[in-house]
Amino acid sequence: xxxxxxxxxxxxxxxxxxxxxxxxxxxxxxxxxxxxxxxxxxxxxxxxxxxxxxxxxxxxxxxxxxxxxxxxxxxxxxxxxxxxxxxxxxxxxxxxxxxxxxxxxxxxxxxxxxxxxxxxxxxxxxxxxxxxxxxxxxxxxxxxxxxxxxxxxxxxxxxxxxxxxxxxxxxxxxxxxxxxxxxxxxxxxxxxxxxxxxxxxxxxxxxxxxxxxxxxxxxxxxxxxxxxxxxxxxxxxxxxxxxxxxxxxxxxxxxxxxxxxxxxxxxxxxxxxxxxxxxxxxxxxxxxxxxxxxxxxxxxxxxxxxxxxxxxxxxxxxxxxxxxxxxxxxxxxxxxxxxxxxxxxxxxxxxxxxxxxxxxxxxxxxxxxxxxxxxxxxxxxxxxxxxxxxxxxxxxxxxxxxxxxxxxxxxxxxxxxxxxxxxxxxxxxxxxxxxxxxxxxxxxxxxxxxxxxxxxxxxxxxxxxxxxxxxxxxxxxxxxxxxxxxxxxxxxxxxxxxxxxxxxxxxxxxxxxxxxxxxxxxxxxxxxxxxxxxxxxxxxxxxxxxxxxxxxxxxxxxxxxxxxxxxxxxxxxxxxxxxxxxxxxxxxxxxxxxxxxxxxxxxxxxxxxxxxxxxxxxxxxxxxxxxxxxxxxxxxxxxxxxxxxxxxxxxxxxxxxxxxxxxxxxxxxxxxxxxxxxxxxxxxxxxxxxxxxxxxxxxxxxxxxxxxxxxxxxxxxxxxxxxxxxxxxxxxxxxxxxxx
Numbered sequence: 001x002x003x004x005x006x007x008x009x010x011x012x013x014x015x016x017x018x019x020x021x022x023x024x025x026x027x028x029x030x031x032x033x034x035x036x037x038x039x040x041x042x043x044x045x046x047x048x049x050x051x052x053x054x055x056x057x058x059x060x061x062x063x064x065x066x067x068x069x070x071x072x073x074x075x076x077x078x079x080x081x082x083x084x085x086x087x088x089x090x091x092x093x094x095x096x097x098x099x100x101x102x103x104x105x106x107x108x109x110x111x112x113x114x115x116x117x118x119x120x121x122x123x124x125x126x127x128x129x130x131x132x133x134x135x136x137x138x139x140x141x142x143x144x145x146x147x148x149x150x151x152x153x154x155x156x157x158x159x160x161x162x163x164x165x166x167x168x169x170x171x172x173x174x175x176x177x178x179x180x181x182x183x184x185x186x187x188x189x190x191x192x193x194x195x196x197x198x199x200x201x202x203x204x205x206x207x208x209x210x211x212x213x214x215x216x217x218x219x220x221x222x223x224x225x226x227x228x229x230x231x232x233x234x235x236x237x238x239x240x241x242x243x244x245x246x247x248x249x250x251x252x253x254x255x256x257x258x259x260x261x262x263x264x265x266x267x268x269x270x271x272x273x274x275x276x277x278x279x280x281x282x283x284x285x286x287x288x289x290x291x292x293x294x295x296x297x298x299x300x301x302x303x304x305x306x307x308x309x310x311x312x313x314x315x316x317x318x319x320x321x322x323x324x325x326x327x328x329x330x331x332x333x334x335x336x337x338x339x340x341x342x343x344x345x346x347x348x349x350x351x352x353x354x355x356x357x358x359x360x361x362x363x364x365x366x367x368x369x370x371x372x373x374x375x376x377x378x379x380x381x382x383x384x385x386x387x388x389x390x391x392x393x394x395x396x397x398x399x400x401x402x403x404x405x406x407x408x409x410x411x412x413x414x415x416x417x418x419x420x421x422x423x424x425x426x427x428x429x430x431x432x433x434x435x436x437x438x439x440x441x442x443x444x445x446x447x448x449x450x451x452x453x454x455x456x457x458x459x460x461x462x463x464x465x466x467x468x469x470x471x472x473x474x475x476x477x478x479x480x481x482x483x484x485x486x487x488x489x490x491x492x493x494x495x496x497x498x499x500x501x502x503x504x505x506x507x508x509x510x511x512x513x514x515x516x517x518x519x520x521x522x523x524x525x526x527x528x529x530x531x532x533x534x535x536x537x538x539x540x541x542x543x544x545x546x547x548x549x550x551x552x553x554x555x556x557x558x559x560x561x562x563x564x565x566x567x568x569x570x571x572x573x574x575x576x577x578x579x580x581x582x583x584x585x586x587x588x589x590x591x592x593x594x595x596x597x598x599x600x601x602x603x604x605x606x607x608x609x610x611x612x613x614x615x616x617x618x619x620x621x622x623x624x625x626x627x628x629x630x631x632x633x634x635x636x637x638x639x640x641x642x643x644x645x646x647x648x649x650x651x652x653x654x655x656x657x658x659x660x661x662x663x664x665x666x667x668x669x670x671x672x673x674x675x676x677x678x679x680x681x682x683x684x685x686x687x688x689x690x691x692x693x694x695x696x697x698x699x700x701x702x703x704x705x706x707x708x709x710x711x712x713x714x715x716x717x718x719x720x721x722x723x724x725x726x727x728x729x730x731x732x733x734x735x736x737x738x739x740x
Contacts, residue, residue, distance in 0.1 A: 007451045007453075008038075008450065008451070009039060009040050009041040009449070009450055009451065009452065009453065009454075010040060010041070010042075010068075010450040011040055011041075011042040011068035011069055011106060012035040012038070012040055012106075013104055013189075014104065014105075014106060014187075014188070014189030014190045015189055016035055016036070016189070017035060017106060017189040017190075017192055017309075018188040018189030018309070019189075019309075020035050020036040020309065020310075021035075021307070021308075021309025021310035021311060022034065022035055022192045022193065022309075022310055022311060022312055023310040023312075023347075024312065024347045024348075024375070024376060025039070027039045027454045027455075028453065028454045028455035028458055029454075029455075029458045030420055030421075030454040030455070030457050030458045031372065031374075031375060031376045031420050032376075032420075032454045033192075033312070033376070039453075039454055041422075041449050041450065041452065041454075042067075042068060042069040042106075042422075042449075043067055043069065043423065043424075043425070043442070043445060043446055043449065044067070044069040044070065044071055044108075044378075044422075044423070044424035044425070045058075045059070045062040045067050045069070045070050045071075045424060045425050045426075046070070046071040046072065046110070046380075046424040046425065046426040047059060047070075047071075047072050047073075047426070047427065047428065047429035048072070048073045048428045048429040048430075049072050049073065049094055049097075049098075049147075049429055050142060050145070050148060050151075050429060051145055051147075051148070053428065053429035053430050053431075054429070054430065054431040054434070055072075055429030055430075055431075056097070056101065057431060057434060058427060058429060058430075058431045058433065058434060059098065059101050059102065059429075060101050061433070061434055061439055062425075062433075062442065063101060063102040063105065064439075065439050065442040065443040065446060066442075066443055066446035066447060067442065067446060068102070068104060068105055068106060069105070069106055069107075069108070069192075069424075070098065070102060070105050070106070070107045070108075071107065071108045071109060071110055071195060071424055072094075072098070072107070072109055072110065072429075073109075073110050073112065073154070073197075073202070074091065074094075074109035074110060074111045074112065075091075075112055075147065075148060075150050075151070075154060076091075076111050076112060076113065076175060076176065076179055077112065077114050077115065077116045077150040077153065077154075078090050078091065078146075078147060078149075078150060079091055079175070079178075079179065080115075080116050080119075080172075080175040081116065081118075082118070083119075083122075083171075084174065086175060086178045086179070086182075088179065088182050090146060090147050091147075091179075092186065093147075094147065095183070095186075095187060099187065099190060105190065106189075106190060106191075106192045107190055107191055107192070108191070108192055108193040108194060108195055108312065109191070109194060109195070110195045110197045110202055111176065111179070111194050111195065111196055111197060112150075112153075112154040112197045112198065112202055113172050113176065113196060113197065113198045113299060114150060114153040114154055114157075114160050114161075114198065115153070115160060115161050115168060115171075115172070116150070119168075119171065120159055123161075123165075123167060123168070125221070125222045125223075126161050126162060126165040126167055126168055126221070126222075126223060127159060127160065127161055127162060127165075127221060128158055128159075128160055128161070128162050128206075128207055128208060128218055128219050128221055129162070129218070129219055129220035129221035129222070129224065129225075130158070130208060130216040130217060130218050130219075130220060131216075131217045131218075131220050131258075131260060132216070132217055132260075132261070133214075133216070134158060134208070134216055135158055135208040135210075135214045135215055135216045136214060137152065137156050137157045137158055137159075137208075138152075139152050140152040140155070154197075154202065155200065155201050155202075156200055156201075156207065157207065158207050158208040158216065160198075160207050162219050162221040162223045162224050163219070163224070163288070163291040163292055163295050164219070164221070164223040164224040164226070164227035164228075164291050165221070165223040166223065167223075169295060169298050169299075172299065173298060173299060173301075173302035174302075176194075176196075176299055176302050176303055176306070177302045177303065177305070177306035178306075180194065180302075180303050180306035180307050180311075181306050181307075184307055184308055191311070192311060192312055193311045193312030193313055193314070193347070193348075194303050194311065194312075194313055195313075195314055195315060195316075195350070196296060196299045196300055196303070196313065196314070196315045197315070197316070198295070202316065203316040203319075203352070204292055204296065204315060204316050204317060205319075206218055206219070206288075217258075217259075217260050217261045217264070218258070219258060219288075220257060220258060224258065224291070225257065225258075227287070227291060228256065228257070228258060228284070228287050229253060229254065229256055231283070231286075231287045231290070232253050232256055232283065232287075233253050235283070236253065238253075239251070239252050239253055242256070245279045245283075246279050246280045246283075247276050247277055247279070248280065251280075258284050258288075259280055259281045259284050263280060263281060264281055265476050266278070266476075267475070267476050268558060269558045269573075269575055269613050270575065270577060270611065270612035270613035271475050271476050271481070271611055271612070272474060272475055272523065272549065272552065272553060272558055272613070273473075273474045273475065273476070273553075274553075274557045274558055275474060275524065275553050275554065275555075275557060275558075276557055278473070278474060281473065282470075282473040282474070285333050285334065285335055285472075285473050286335055286336065288334070289334040289335045289336045289339075290336055290339065292317075292334070293317070293336055293339040293340050294339075296315045296317065296340065296346070297339075297340070297343050297345050297346065299313075300313035300314070300315070300343075300345040300346055301345045304345060312347040312348060313345060313346065313347055313348075314346055314347050314348035314349055314350065314375075314376070314378065315340075315346070315349065315350070316349070316350050316351060316352075317337070317340055317349045317350075317351070318337055318340075318349050318351055318365075318366040318367065318371055319334065319351055319365045319366065320334075320337070320365075320366060320367055320467045320469060320472075320504065333472040333473055334469070335469040335470060335473070336469075337367075337370070337371075337469060337504065337506075338506060340375075341370075341371065341374040341375055342374070346375060347375060347376060348375055348376035348377070348378045348422075349366070349371050349375055349376075349377060349378070350377070350378040350379065350380055351364060351365040351366040351379075351380065352365055352380045352382065353365065353379065353380065353381065353382070353411065353414075353415075354486060354489075354490070355394075355395045355396065356486055356490070357486070357487065357490050357491075358383075358384075358395070358396030358407065358411075358490075359396060359398075359407075360490050360491045361410075361489070361490035361491055361494055361677070362410060362411045362414050362490070363486075363489045363490055364379065364415075364418065364502070366502070367467050367502045367503050367504045367507065368418045368419040368501070368502050369418075369419060369460075369464075369501035369502055369503050369507070370502070370503040370504045370506075370507035371419060372418075372419035372420045373507060373510075373511060376420050376422055377418070377419030377420050377422065378420075378422045378423065378424065379415035379418065379419065379422065379423040379424075380423075380424060380426055381411050381412060381415050381423045381424065381425050381426060382395075382425075382426040382427070382428070383396070383407055383408050383410075383411040383412070383425075383432075384396050384397035384398075384404075384407075384432060385397065385398075385404040385405075385407070385408060385432045385433065385435070385438065386398055386399055386400060386401045386403075386404040387404075387430075387431060387432045387433075387434065387435060388427075388430070388432045401435075401437075403729070405437050405438070405441075406729045406730050406731070408433070408438055408441065409441065409710075409730070409731050409733070410686075410688065410731045412425075412441070412445070412733075413679070413686035413731050413732075413733040414679050414686055416445075416449075416684060416686070416733065417679045417680030417682075417684045417685060417686045417733075418679060418680070420457060421457040421684065425442070441710065444709070444710055445709070445710075448709045448735075452684070452735065455682075455683075456682055456683040456684055456735065456736075457682050457683075457684060458682050459680070459681035459682030459683070459701075460501065460511075460512060460514070460681060461498065461499040461500050461501045461514065461681040462498060462514055462515040462516065462663075462666075462667075462668040462669060462681075462700075463496075463498055463499070463500040463501070463514060463515070463516045463517075463518070463663055463666075463668055464500060464501045464502070464503050464508065464514040464516070464517050464518070465489075465493070465500055465501070465502045465503070465518045465520060466503055466504070466505055466508050466517055466518065466519045466520065466522070467502065467503070467504055467505070467520055467521065468504070468505045468519070468520070468521050468522050468523070468524065469504060469505070469506075470505075470524045471521045471522060471523040471524040471553075472521070473524070474523055474524045474553050475521075475523060480609060480610055480611040481548060481611050481652065482521075484609065484651065484652050484653045485520060485652050487653060488652050488653055488654065492653070492654060492655050492656055492659060493518075493659060494677045494678065494679060495656040495659075495674060495675050495676060495677055496656050496659035496660045496663055496670075496674050497656070497660045497663070497670035497671060497672050497673055497674040497675075497676065497678065498660075498663050498668050498669065498670050498671055498678065499671070499678050499679055499680055499681045499685075500518075501514070501681070505522070505529070505533075508533075508536070509532055509533075509536055513536070513537070513540035513542050514542060515542055515543065515663075515666045515667050515668050516542065516543050516544075516545070516662065516663055516666035516668055517537065517542060517543070517544050517545070518544075518545045518547075519544065519545065519546050519547065519550055520547065520652070521547075521550075522546070522550040522551065522566065523548075523549050523550065523551075523552055523553050524553045524554070525550070525551040525553070525554055525562060525565075525566045526554045526555055527554065527555060527565075530551065530554070530562075530565050530566050533566065534566070537644070538641075538644070541642070541643040541644045542644060542666075543644045543645045543646070543647075543662075543665070543666035543667075544567070544644075544645075544646050544647070545647045545648075545649070545662055546563075546566070546567045546569075546646065546647070546648045546649070547648075547649055547650075547651075547652045548580075548615065548649075548650060548651070548652070549563065549613075549615055550563060550566055550567055550648070551563040551564075551565060551566030551567060552573075552615070558573075560572055560573045560615065563615065564619075567646050567648050568639055568641075568646050569617060569619050569622050569637050569639055569646060569648045570617070570618055570619035570621075570622070571615050571616065571617060571618065571619075571648075572615070572616055572617075572618045573613050573614070573615055574612075574613060574614040574615075574616070574631065574633075575612065575613045575614075576612055576613065576614055576631075577610060577611060577612030577613070577614075578610060578612065578614065578630045578631065579609045579610050579628075579629065579630040580609050580610070580611060580614070580628055580630070580635070580650045580651045581609050581628070581629045581630065581651065582626050582627070582628060582629070582635045582636055582649065582650060582651050582653075583597060583626055583627055583628075583629045583635075584596070584597050584625060584626040584636065585624070585625065585626050585627060585636075586623070586624070586625045586626070589623065589625055589638065590661060590664075590665050591625070591638060591647065591658065591661040591662050591665055592625050592626070592636075592658065592661065593661060594657055594661070595655070595657045595658045595661070596655070596657075609651060609653070614628065614631060614633070614650075615650060616628060616631070616633035616634050616635060616650070617633070617634035617635070617637040617648065618634075619637065619639075621639065622634075622637040622638065622639050623637065623638040623639070623640075624636070624637055625637065625638055628650050628651075635649065635650035635651070636648070636649055636650075643667075644666070645665065645666070647662060656674040656675050657674050657675075659674065660674035669698075669700045670698075671685075671697060671698055671699055671700065672687065672695055672696070672697055672698075673695065673696070675689075675690070676688065676689045676695055676726075677689070677690075677731070681700075682701075683701065683735060683736040683737075684733070684734070684735060684736075685697075685699065685706075685733075685734040685736065686731055686732070686733055686734075687724065687726070687731065687732050687734060688726065688729070688730065688731035688732070689726040689728065689729075690728060690729065691726075691728050692726065692727050692728045693725075693726060694723050694724065694725050694726070695723070695724055695726055696721050696722070696723055696724075697715075697721065697722050697723075697724050697734075698720050698721045698722075699720075699736055701736060702720075702738055703717045703720065703722075703736045703737065703738065704716075704717055704737055704738055704739050705717055705722075705736075705737045706722045706724070706734045706735070706736050706737070707734065707735045707736075707737060708732050708733070708734060709733045709734070709735050710732070710733060715734075
């Protein structure tokens, strides 16, 4: 749908929302928030309203800078004080305080769905069950505060309901519906939506899956056992079918249980599980993901049905990118993202950005473009500043004010140019942005984005990074491999000279093709998946870059012939573990011309580059461009096929020049020289350099001039190229204009 000509995309007043409600609509190919027939845009501020946080001052500051959308932690459990009875008086004290400061504000509280203590006492069999020692979760220091005495249950307590508890879903849905009705009666038009929160930090990560280096083997509760066994009966029908699928002669539908820690982490060759030996675990991931998503959808449905007009609902979901350690991946692997993306009860999804090495870059934990194609992607921008203090240093906080400003811009501009471009600033209510410089940036962005249409946010890059949901079920995590990928995403891919999108395998097959695909973890590729991918990329003449064990797992189990079928490059396997550092040997080839000799891991003594098994090329028809240093076997291979190519690398750590060569050979347009950071593929672009210099920027879209959205400076485009002065580490946010 296209909209009538307008230049006002500001947040509507509560009176208008009260009358028309808010919904999501596809406007100029971008999912946009709508009030009536008018799309609107809004930067959001999110805070934790704990008594000892300076959130009142922070809220007042954001409102003064023009922010009109707010989110905050909301302990619904406080109001749910008896069976079927609710007392919202304490919550209303908080609501009243917020609207006294922000009388024209629209809010979307993060509603925590944990159960109250009296419910736990009445329903002990509905709580999460663990096998073996239970993780220790100390009481929160907020336990004596009337409004926040349930803070432990909100953030990490294992004394919480099982996701499979139908009684909890039903009872908590009634409480949520009562809250929605109450807020719309008392504050009509102010509550545009609700973010449903549960699990660790409200992010739908299983309580007890990790805390202070301890995690439990979950969920062995009665509701989960019943649900899991029902799922297996629907899928396998008989004990014999289950035994064959699980490769376990003693498996029974009536006694099947979730996998233990050993079963979760067991591998057969190096970091990989044999598909025929890990169906038990894969079934558990599928079932648990379904339970998580069904719970999210049931609460969103309850909230929407309780509201008198259309409202927005969503949740944290879609963590396919952030992998902290090999233990966590087996605990946190999830599938079935489309279950949420296809539901009419979900309007937005959100995920945090990755914390590690934020001084070098920023990346989301989600396949942003895959989500944004079907829903609003709402980025959580919790950038730390010099006001955050020493405790936040591990998460990217800097003592340096200038560096903090650069980080604030970098993270903000990144999120504004990704997905549907929505974000919230989140300082936990601690006042990290209470500084004139940050306030000036907020005020300018709010003003400028009131006049930017959805069409400026639309664009598909020519390069896509593809994440595969299924494959995580067949690996213990390979902390080394995935940590290398985090560095690749932080430091190198953004510096290849062209923007890139992050999508899922399923999304790849449903959208217009890209020119170049980088497949992060396409390890599990049964025949049906191989055929779909090969048919798609070859029909589209799209080039592919494959990494490590792409295609290794399939119907035959763990077999390098599967790598050849997927990548068209013949492989062999050594069941050993050592460094996968790559060394370039051939420098006259188009994809290696001009690169340095060492284009793999940071060095042979870098433990992040140590994993196994080892795969290497044995293909007389492939061009061998480099080898794995530790074993002296081919580790970089290339095969051209008319207008497209397949390239394979044993290690994912490829530096910008090599990435730029791959992109150029695939026909990708480079907007800037490799080494400069670029995000965004529509008419909003974030650009940065590690050095102070003038860069030549040549966008793909027709552009007469480029505007710095913070300073208002205009850069004329001559022959499609603009010269832009950059300060080292200081990003700029550009809006590209078709006409002067």
